[in-house]
Amino acid sequence: MTVNKAPRIEDVARIAGVSTATVSRCLNNPDSVRASTRLTVEAAIEETGYTPHFGGRALAMNRTHTIGAVIPTMENAIFARGLQAVQERLSDSGTTLLLACSSYDPEREASQIRTLIQRGVDGLLLIGEARPESSYELLKMRNIPVVLVWCNGETTDHLCIGFDNREAARRMALAVCDYGHRDIAMVAGITSWNDRAARRVEGVREALESVGLTLDETNLIEADYTLEAGAQALRKLMNGSNRPTAVICGNDVLAAGVLQAAKQIGLRVPEELSITGFDDIELASVMDPALTTVHVPHRRMGWTAADKLLEMQSGSADGSNVSFATDLIIRSSLARKS
Template sequence: MKANNIVTDSITMGDVARAAGVAPVTVSRYLNDPELVSERSKQKVSAAIKALNYVPSAAARTLASKRSRMIGSIMPSLDSSLFGRAIEVFQNHISTSGYNLILASHNYNPEKEREHILQMISHGVDALLLIGNARDESIYQLLNAKKIPYVLTWTIDSKQAHPCVGFDNHNAASSIANYLMDLGHTKFAMISGFVKNNDRAYDRLQGVRHALAQRGLSLDDDNVIERQFGVDAGRDAFRLLMSRQQKPTAIICGSEPFAYGAIFESKTMGIDIPNDVSITGFDDMWLASNITPRLTTVRTPQQQIGMLAAKYLIAKLNGENVLVPNPLDIEIVVRESCAPPR
């Protein structure tokens, strides 16, 4: 199909329909409810839109379908590949149903997150993907009043008050602590994100404390270092812990960049991992299997979270009665950064 000489701004839906050899209503459905259009007609309309350089009016589409075809996602941070895996899968899936992604980050600031949510609502997003469960209940009340579907990810809700797609952070952290205790460790420290306004960091810390308590051990407050997430913070916390007279033999990192920083700093300090101290991570990001020593860590279902969250929201937007999945599984990936204590 060859492009004609019609000025792009003047091209109408009718022009696209004639070029594609379909009815105008088919073009409208393609733009607003693509799941109602056959694959053959989709290909025809898509080719015509491309040939004519047709750009549909977002305002007109919203008016016609009563939807913006936009789904908002508000991340704690964009300065990491952690959420990138999940959000890429999420975006790919919603796009096949005709939705676009609007992305923002709040840098672990609850007021900033609230501001982003209000802005997205005012711009007419059809649904929202959020991270974690630590926010004011009034936000959920507003979303429910506006009938905007939402899903919380990377977490579970034991009270089942909100739809969640995630895993049990408490149990995941308990599992890595139990693995280290099985190796014989009794002297523990933890490098954690700030637990205030972060239910994932809080649950991971409590999971470690619970696992140790089950075996008659404890995690002293002095051995819990809370930092802003990042490699440099991991270096700083590791240096602090390993400069003390009473050194831990195992350091559990609540976020993987902390573990990378700890390993980098160990080389500067001349400390042998794992013979002097064992290090664990959390999430199994790409560097975990490429750093030296390779990192023992908790593998979280990042891509599965993105896919299931997208399926849940699309189903809700289609008016389907859909259940959220059960808590997803994690896996302890054993590599070379851990060994029995000397």
């Protein structure tokens, strides 16, 4: 059996009629080589099928041109759309995105951070601020640039690209109150190690207290971000002694589950029960009824986070947080209390 040997840089140099050093410069610093020589080398690379050895290039340049990202879940469309924007920006600069998923587990995230550092990533993108201090200490010790997204830097000095989760939820809750609702419940995400979910609960609680209402254990349920968890939460609320006329949800997936359960138990939405979400995923506008929600600028966050990471590598980042505005999207799932 004949085994084809992988093409070497010497093969490219021989075909192009140049030195291996010139081939290396074409690969690593093309602007330093005359255009005619570069085109000749590129043609030789294509002819031979040569690909540079990743480890060797990384060692020579002290960079791997990779960025790592750890997200809580791949099941939430909002993270997928944000990461698509990150990937688009990084790809334009010749940088590869390595992705891991923590399933909202801080220990698993810490392990993935260590693994990505061992892989030699040039920087890391993480979701939110809440994680063990040991993870931050490791990043500092290894001098790894890090950008946190979906947050605005309330509890950390690290660079944050996001929005004010508390304020966005507060505005939504005030809108529900303005529609005349007084029996209001919330189905929130799990707040442990999730600053985004915790801030949204704080915002709703602050809004309700400002109009003389409360958000306590009788009208607050924390749930996993799944349709079934949202549905179970509504059934529990409706079996209680203080049935709500409006349910504020921590994200659109929970809201979809609440809406599904409402229909199953015979509640008319929004005539008997108003429902709101958070994120404005594509599903929100095609639900029946269409979901009132908070629009999150996920793509702008992704683009900006990628730009900041690239700037941090080049030493040109100014270190300033970027906080985007969110918008209330009022749709037909929210109605005035009759």
